[in-house]
Amino acid sequence: MAARTAAEPRPQPGATIQDDVILDVEGLSTHFRTRDALVRAVNDVSFRVRRGEILGVVGESGSGKSVTARSILGLVPAPGRVVSGAVRFKGRDLLQMAESERRQVRGAEIAMVLQEPMTSLNPVLTIGNQLGEMFTAHPERAPRSGSVREWVADLLGRVRIPDPIARMAQYPLSFSGGMRQRACIAMGIACRPDLIIADEPTTALDVTIQAQVLHLLSDLRDEFGVSIILITHDLGVVAEMCDTVAVMYAGRIVEYADVDTLFATPRHPYTRALLGSLPRFGGPRLRRQQTIEGQPPDLSRPPSGCAFAPRCAQAEDRCHEATPPASPIPSHNGGGSVRCWVVMDELSGIPGMRIVADGTLAVSAAHLDGGA
Amino acid sequence: MIEPASVSAQEERARTGHAGADAPVLLSIEDLKKYYGGGGMKLPFQAARTPLRAVDGVSFQVRRGQNFGLVGESGSGKSTLAKAVLRLEPLTAGRVRFDGADVFTLGGAALMAFRKATHIVFQDPNSSLSPRMRVGDIIAEPLVIQGVPGREVRRRLDEVLGLVGLSSATAQRFPHEFSGGQRQRIAIARAVIGEPKLIVLDEPVSALDVSIRAQILNLLRDLQERLDLTYLTIAHDLAVVYQACDVVGVMYLGKLVELAPSEDLFGEPLHPYTRILLSSIPIADPRQRNRERLPLRGEIPSPKAPPPGCTFHPRCPIAVERCATEIPDWREVRPGRWVACHLVESRPNPPTPFPAREGGVFG
Numbered sequence: 246m247a248a249r250t251a252a253e254p255r256p257q258p259g260a261t262i263q264d265d266v267i268l269d270v271e272g273l274s275t276h277f278r279t280r281d282a283l284v285r286a287v288n289d290v291s292f293r294v295r296r297g298e299i300l301g302v303v304g305e306s307g308s309g310k311s312v313t314a315r316s317i318l319g320l321v322p323a324p325g326r327v328v329s330g331a332v333r334f335k336g337r338d339l340l341q342m343a344e345s346e347r348r349q350v351r352g353a354e355i356a357m358v359l360q361e362p363m364t365s366l367n368p369v370l371t372i373g374n375q376l377g378e379m380f381t382a383h384p385e386r387a388p389r390s391g392s393v394r395e396w397v398a399d400l401l402g403r404v405r406i407p408d409p410i411a412r413m414a415q416y417p418l419s420f421s422g423g424m425r426q427r428a429c430i431a432m433g434i435a436c437r438p439d440l441i442i443a444d445e446p447t448t449a450l451d452v453t454i455q456a457q458v459l460h461l462l463s464d465l466r467d468e469f470g471v472s473i474i475l476i477t478h479d480l481g482v483v484a485e486m487c488d489t490v491a492v493m494y495a496g497r498i499v500e501y502a503d504v505d506t507l508f509a510t511p512r513h514p515y516t517r518a519l520l521g522s523l524p525r526f527g528g529p530r531l532r533r534q535q536t537i538e539g540q541p542p543d544l545s546r547p548p549s550g551c552a553f554a555p556r557c558a559q560a561e562d563r564c565h566e567a568t569p570p571a572s573p574i575p576s577h578n579g580g581g582s583v584r585c586w587v588v589m590d591e592l593s594g595i596p597g598m599r600i601v602a603d604g605t606l607a608v609s610a611a612h613l614d615g616g617a
Numbered sequence: 618m619i620e621p622a623s624v625s626a627q628e629e630r631a632r633t634g635h636a637g638a639d640a641p642v643l644l645s646i647e648d649l650k651k652y653y654g655g656g657g658m659k660l661p662f663q664a665a666r667t668p669l670r671a672v673d674g675v676s677f678q679v680r681r682g683q684n685f686g687l688v689g690e691s692g693s694g695k696s697t698l699a700k701a702v703l704r705l706e707p708l709t710a711g712r713v714r715f716d717g718a719d720v721f722t723l724g725g726a727a728l729m730a731f732r733k734a735t736h737i738v739f740q741d742p743n744s745s746l747s748p749r750m751r752v753g754d755i756i757a758e759p760l761v762i763q764g765v766p767g768r769e770v771r772r773r774l775d776e777v778l779g780l781v782g783l784s785s786a787t788a789q790r791f792p793h794e795f796s797g798g799q800r801q802r803i804a805i806a807r808a809v810i811g812e813p814k815l816i817v818l819d820e821p822v823s824a825l826d827v828s829i830r831a832q833i834l835n836l837l838r839d840l841q842e843r844l845d846l847t848y849l850t851i852a853h854d855l856a857v858v859y860q861a862c863d864v865v866g867v868m869y870l871g872k873l874v875e876l877a878p879s880e881d882l883f884g885e886p887l888h889p890y891t892r893i894l895l896s897s898i899p900i901a902d903p904r905q906r907n908r909e910r911l912p913l914r915g916e917i918p919s920p921k922a923p924p925p926g927c928t929f930h931p932r933c934p935i936a937v938e939r940c941a942t943e944i945p946d947w948r949e950v951r952p953g954r955w956v957a958c959h960l961v962e963s964r965p966n967p968p969t970p971f972p973a974r975e976g977g978v979f980g
Contacts (some may be wrong), residue, residue, distance in 0.1 A: 305826040306797075373791040421916050451690035451853065456897040460912070478827055481899030485906055504903045522831040523901055524856040526883060531860060533838065534831035540796050541826070577672070 267439050267472055268294040268317070273330035275309075275316045282545030286312040286325065288496040291571070293580060294440065297470045299463070301487030301504070303477055307541055309496040310476045314442045317474075318357060319347045337438065353383040356433035360445035362425035366417040372428050373413030374396050379435035386436040400431040404461060423454035427461065434465060441465075444476045459486055480523060484508055489578050492516050494543050495552035502574060502581040512574060512583045512592075515553045551585070557589050618713040643847050644679040644702065644815060649711035650695075651701050670920045671697040673871035674711070676947065679815075679864075684841065686862030686879070688855060688894075692917050693868040695851045700818045702849065703735050715815070733763060736808040740820035742800035746792040752803055753788025759811040773810055780843070781806045781836060798829035802836065810839060818850045822857060834861055855898050859883045867891045871920055871927045873947065876955040887950065887961045889933050927959065935960055 275287040287309045294300050302310045315321045317332050319339060332339040334355065339347060351357075367375055376397045380387040388396055394413070401409035404427040417425055426446060433441050443462065447455035463469055463486060474554045475486055483490055483504065490507045492500040500513040510525040511517045521535040539556040542548055548555050554564040563586055571588045579609065583589075655668025672694040679685040687695045700706045702713055706719050715731060723731050736759070739745040746755055747809065760770045775785055781802040791798055793944040808816050816966055821837065822830040834857065840846060852858050858865055859879055866876040875888040886892045896911045914970065915932050918924055924931050930940035937960070945957045 305828060403861070423916065434618040452855070453690065453894060453897045456910065456912065457897075459899070479899060480827070484901045484903045485899045493720070508903050509899070519827060520901065522828055524834070524854075524860040526830070526856055526900070528860055530879065533835050534860060536831040536835060537828040540798070541828070 248435050265296050266293045267296050267335055267417070268474075269331075269333040270313075270317065271331045271333070273313065273316055273327065273332065275312050275321055275325055277325040279324060279545075283395065283542045285496050285547065286544060287316060290330070290493075290496075290498050292501060294474060296439070297466060297474055298489060299466060299473045299475055299487045301477060301483040301490045302493060303480060303483050303490060304493035305478060305536070305541055307495075307544065308493040311444055311495050313493070314444055314474065314476055317437050317442065317592050318351055318355060319344065320351075341604070349383070352379065352438075353382045353386050353436040354438050355440045355442065356436070356438040358426075358429050358433050358441060358443040358446045362422065362429045362449070363377050363417060363431055366425060367456065368417055371414055371416055372401075372420070374434055376400055376413075376428070376435060379432055383436045396435075400435055401428070403434065403465075404431040405457075406431070421454075422450055423457060426450060426454075426458050430458070430465075431462060434471070437469065438471060440472045440474065442474045442476070445478070446475070447480070447482065448477070455482075460555050462486070480520065481526060492519070496544060497552065497570070497584060498582070499585070500574075500583045501571075502576040502583075503578045506574075506576045506581065512588045513553075513585050514557045514587070518556075561587065630847075638735060640680040640682050642678045643681045643683075643716060643916045644849070645712075645714040646678070646698075646702065647712040647714070649675045649698065649701060649713065650709040651697050651706065651710045667921050668709075670871050670923060672701065673870075673920075673923070675873050677866055677872075677873065677876055679847060679849060681814075681847055682841070682845065684850055686850045686852060686858040686865040687867030687868060688852060688858050688865060690853065690894075690917065692870070692920065694871040694920070696819060696870050698853055698868075699737070699819055699849065703737060703817060703956060704731070707832050729763075730762075733759075733811050734814045735817070736811065736813045737817040737819060738787050738801075738804050738821050741824045742792070742797060742804045744826070745804055747798060748792055750791075751788065751791060752790055752795075755792070756788070756806045756810055759807065763811065777806045777810045778810065780840065796829075797825050798832060801825060801833050804910070805833075805836065805840070809844060809846070812844070813846070815847045815849065818848055818852075820852055821850065823852065823854060830857070855895065867894065870917060870923055872928065872957065873955070874929065874957050878953055881954060887954065887956050889935055889957050889960075890893075890929050893934075927957070 269294070271291045273287055273290045274285070277284040277286055290309070290313055292300065302313065304310045307318070312321065312325065317329050317339065321327060327340055330340065334350065334565065339350065342350070345389070373394070377393040378395055380396060397413055398409040401412055406412050406424060406427055415430070420428060430446075446462070447458050450458060459482065462473060464476075466473055475482070477483060487504050489503050490501070491498045492507070492513065494515050500507065500516045507516065511520055518535075518537045522537055524534060537556055541553050542555070548565070550563070550565040550567055551560070551569055554560040557564065569584045569586045569589065571584050572592065574581040574583050594606070644871060649672055650670070651672040652670050655666045657666075659666065664849050677685070687698065689695045697706070701708055703711070715734070718727065720731060722825060725741065742751070744747065746821075756777065757770050757774050760773060765773075774788060778785055778787055783806065784800065787803075790802065795803065796850055807969045815881035818837065822833050825833060837848070838861070841848060849860065850862055865879050865882045866873050867890065868874070869890050875882065875886065875891045882891065883895065886895050892912045893913045897910070897913065913932060918928070920929065926939075926941045926943055927933070927936070927945050930936040933940065939959055943959065945959045947955060950956050950961055
């Protein structure tokens, strides 16, 4: 891989979504085997990320969104293990790579930004030293000219940290929460990655600082054409940032669509309930909020059939018996899907949709907006 | 005995949409200041110690049956204020009146009665509930401290478990056996068992999953009506505050900058900080992606050295010279609407929309 200098523009300056898929996750399952249970944290998850695309992975705690991210990077903590699936990054399957090879990808070509910046920064190293480490760990991706100091100052400037030269010499303790997260993002983009995985990057931040950090991330996408997987529980952040959304529930993607389609016509009962239960601005103040009754399932003892069925107002007998397959739905990105028996029936009445031999739905190409 | 709310409070809510607009004042906070450090003995060669001004002159009133919301970002002083209201911390200056009495002069039986009449629910039920106590003991502890006889304690315990939607069997179990939402129900049961008048809710749903938040918000609303409670809600999630609170105060750097009925504040914010805060909230509707946003520049200044004049002026997009020198008065610009800003005029139409200095639009 050729090294790029800081001054050299990326192939797609100001890129919007390109057609080339840079990450293709197929049938990914990650299980945690404990002494007395098998927890299926991620269960048959498939999605694709194109160059310059921001994919939102949304779900509640325990839905498997963070484990999905860690599985991609080969960072699943014990006793977890990726048991099946493929993670093709620029054509190569990360799951088949040797760990030494994966180390070269991680941090350099795929960066990760975590929720709590203080725990991902080393408190006894200056910010400058930590950022500089990126170039010593991945020398092939360092700029060709200049010094590490210059590169680090340039990075801090890119994430809008004022007075980078003075800030380089400081320790994370002297940074505010928002600045620490910027420093983490600077570390993430140091090697010009193709993909940033951001796991709840703004959850620990105040709302005005969150707006600054989200703005920065979308600028980075526009400037460098980097793809971003944004993991969040906040549907507001999804609506503002993402091109495509994967809604996870109990380890599965239950709905997958472009952001406009998902918010305009949410199909899965869970997605609909989630959107309905958001406290809203404007409009009348409600005496009662719409709720989703019950609790998310215990993944060591998942319910049979659809995991949402016990909380679903529309559930029928078959929902408790068999897991619904991912059926295609119309979506601008062409790859929309939903896992729900009831929705599948509704969709089969729509022109252009038909049930194919194996009992799943198919969409005729002509019916997909821009997806053909 | 836990009694239903008075009929008048319910009628009031039905008529005005928000409770207690004319109800008697339950809690009155007068020019409250809470500084940390800065005092004590100064050694001859020691640098002068400057106090951290966590709360710096805040006044407001909470009426019976209201849900009063305090919003602000980290470091704005809202949690310090809550602790001061409950007399968990001594004050630097000012006064807190509860039911007419000065809270900080109470002693003996009167103080005990105040402790009984107030309670707090914390953000994170994982850390606010003792892991070694059974749920029944956690909930009943306030009554035990008050010396309520055992039989009565058990009767009331059953009653509140029912009120918060938990089964009687819950009492025998430990907190770790419950999910976050259920643990918050336990914390709420503990708060209401002593029949308080005022409950401080410090980020009551922030640690909970989205699908559980609405359940807890509804529970709090039901309890407020059934038990005739007054709430002081502290939250940074503005959508939660909009839906839950009747009156909202916005804090910045230890001071209130704006106070108004919820619909007014969210419908037409007056203070520049409030306007920026509201425009920063991500809206769960992709069609509103390209709306104008007002970015907030820089970071919150240190409360040890707050800027002179209006403390918001270094970050304010419309600040004028006067803002850097003169502290704005806390004044009622319209009925029920209080603002501390030189540039908000006391007239019934809004100030001119301010142009953001650096383009204003992002996204």
